[in-house]
Amino acid sequence: MKNPFRSIRIFFSETVGELKKATWPTMVELRDSTIVVLVAIVILGVFIMITDFSLFQVVELFSSWVR
Numbered sequence: 898m899k900n901p902f903r904s905i906r907i908f909f910s911e912t913v914g915e916l917k918k919a920t921w922p923t924m925v926e927l928r929d930s931t932i933v934v935l936v937a938i939v940i941l942g943v944f945i946m947i948t949d950f951s952l953f954q955v956v957e958l959f960s961s962w963v964r
Contacts, residue, residue: 922930
């Protein structure tokens with residue numbers, strides 16, 4: 898039977914080894930990427946807000962015709 902603690906130790910040591918090979922972003926790259934993500938979130942939020950409002954108005958219009 899395999900020792901589960903040994904498997905966990907091997908997993909974590911391999912994970913640390915892979916993380917050391919990774920290329921991490923600089924602070925400038927991180928800041929720029931964060932700004933891009935925040936701007937994209939705002940644009941998507943405004944688009945969804947406008948779409949939701951428009952669809953709500955269309956449904957209200959159709960509902961008023963049925964009454």
